[in-house]
Amino acid sequence: MTGPAALGELLRPLVPRVLGVLVRRYGQFDACEDAVQEALIAASAQWPAEGVPDNPQGWLVTVATRRLTDLWRSESARRRREESLALREPADAAAVAGPGEDRPSDRDDTLTVLFLCCHPAVSPPSQVALTLRAVGGLTTAQIAKAFLVPEATMARRVTRAKESIAAAGSSFGEPAAAEYTERLRVVLQVLYLIFNEGYTATSGTDLQVPELAHEAIRLTRAVRALRPDDGEVAGLLALLLLTDARREARTGPGGELVTLAEQDREHWDRAMIAEGAALIGRTLGRGPVGVYQVQAAIAALHDEAPSTETTDWVQIAQLYEVLQELAPSPVVTLNQAIAVSMVDGPTRGLELLDTIAGDSRMRQSHRLDAVRAHLLERAGDPAAAREHYRRAAARTASEPEQRYLENRAARLD
Template sequence: MNPQLLEDVWRRESSHVLGALLRRHGDFGDCEDAAQEALAAAAQQWPRDGIPDNPRGWLVRVASRRLIDHARAARARVAREQAAAVAQPRDAEQAPPADADRAPGTDDTLQLFLLCCHPALSRPSQVALTLRAVAGLSTAQIASAFLVPEATLAQRVSRAKATLRSAGARFEAPAEPDVPGRVAAVLDVLHLVFNEGHTRSGGDTLLDRTLALEAIRLTRRLRGLLPDHDEVAGALALMLLTHARADARTDDRGDLVPMAEQDRARWDRALITEGVALLEEVLPRGHVGRYQLQASIAAVHAEATSAEETDWLQISLLYEMLEKVAPSPAVVLNRAVAEGMSLGPTQGLALIEPLLADPAMRRHHRTYAVQAHLLEMAGRPDEAVSAYRRAAQLTGSQPEQRYLNRRAARVQRQGISPPGERRSVEQL
């Protein structure tokens, strides 16, 4: 069996399997372990017997048996003399949970996201655990999103599981006061899933369209459930406006094409129109959150007919607003690009300087990519070459590596950019 086929089935079914187990058994760590054991069993059995007609039901049944067997072993260790009395009939073990036989099209991924963003956890832990256990991102991918070492992220996820277990957390419908916080965490999860699809943190391809489209699909569903939630609308608008550029972001060889050099005729105007319409609906209503602001920035890019006509001053002002609403080093980095393009490279470089003292940002390739771009604009080619090469060393994405190394070679060969050439590295 093609390993990719098993991976595709698992990506499609894993959240449903985990959700079915949690609703029946409750303990997150045990349910996740049992789901992984079921996947391992599938990897052994399916190549021999073929993929079953209902792979979800098969996975849930196997995982449920594992949970029952583990529970039985635990009871036996505590009170072996009671094992016979408490053991369940084998037929009961074989029966799948009630929702194991749901139609394959039934989607409870959003429900599982809400359940896993448990109030016993901090927001970063909610998001990290959900990304790992439900969304299926690897530890390395999540660590890249959080700008932390992989070992640190693994420890965070392990602590989150331990916290849920010690709190006796049950995965039930959230109480009404907990809903806003959980929705905010789910938006963060969906946004990070989309980002990993839009620009993979590693590998030989730039995009994972399946991941990006799944994030958009789930955000559309959340928008349908919460039509008056302006930040859900903002997050959907951001994804639509960003994904509209997908077809233009790589060339025929799969190499990265930065935004300033993209063929804007290949941008998806239907997605841009939909994203802008969402913003026009929600922005006048009052409080503007981080996703609405990020979507507004994406809209300014999307509505510019050419790179030269981009309103960088407006983008700079929007990033200044975003920094007040949701401050982070990544926002400062993007603001540095915008101010470098609108007010000059010296202004952008001044904003970057403190980021180079931040351990997390020193590990992030975009810090050096932006610095290199601004140094090139400032007429400092030797420093720009060094920064481009450092950025290429830090990224795990091969298309980004090739692009950054090409930029370094071009600057080394030609010196500073010709007059008027102002390639932006924002959202490569």
């Protein structure tokens, strides 16, 4: 018997490999991805009762191939497609894993599938949804639940993503050298977005969705295994490990938000911190410095400090200056303001916040008001702090964040 958790751990790494086999053999990414999803459903139903086959990947390829055959036989161009399949399909389905055959396990298409899911023709929300399905092996229902949207909404995102890929005429394979760097950047950005939604959910009753954070880390590890010499891949993995190490300490007994300064650091995952710190320590200075490497270095300084008071805020503030040079944004300024306030006082932090007050990218976010409220409270202006805490609470859709901000405002009454 195989439990759901163990089955998920077995199936998920196989998903992009199976999809890669099918797309290389038959083309039509959208149909192949649907077939893989059906094969996963079949495995989830059969393997717990019948046992895991000797060659799980070959089993999935065979079942998915049969689903494709059934699909194409039902279409109007049945005869033409069947003739094409007859020429391209192995003589025997068992030959997928037979002696002398190019076994599917000999090739890992994880990064190639990621490149396809993160095609520039696909919108960021759809990139995330398709990545979680085609590479992460999650069902549409699971993704919808994690993002707190109706399943029909998430299904439309997946469909639009596959339609966009088809319309762009994308072929299966790594992008040309000229666009490789940009496509890898998008892949890493999508994995970062998935992690962020898992680490701090944008809406709902729970602060975190651990399944999403874990999946982002797993997929980043897979990319790292395929690109061990890429500094930004290493930087992202280090950043995710160093950040997720604090997860258990971020909520109280009732699910309430616990800020970094208030967290019990004894509950931080020291093994993850050690792995992340060692990884970024080996990476920095060995090649071009990227945004994920810098963020990982900042996270390492937080994680390795015994307390907020003993944190090396001077170095953190300096690293935010580097980050501003690499990728200037209001979010970087927001975090930089906190670090600078710990070095030069809250007034200096508030001055930095003023530089992004009119930025349109911050108007829908609650974070600018939340950080301003925190700095105003430290600066000795409780009335203004209370007002900004309330504004921030009204703008967030996360119930734990909302409760935290409202409680901070109430303390200043």
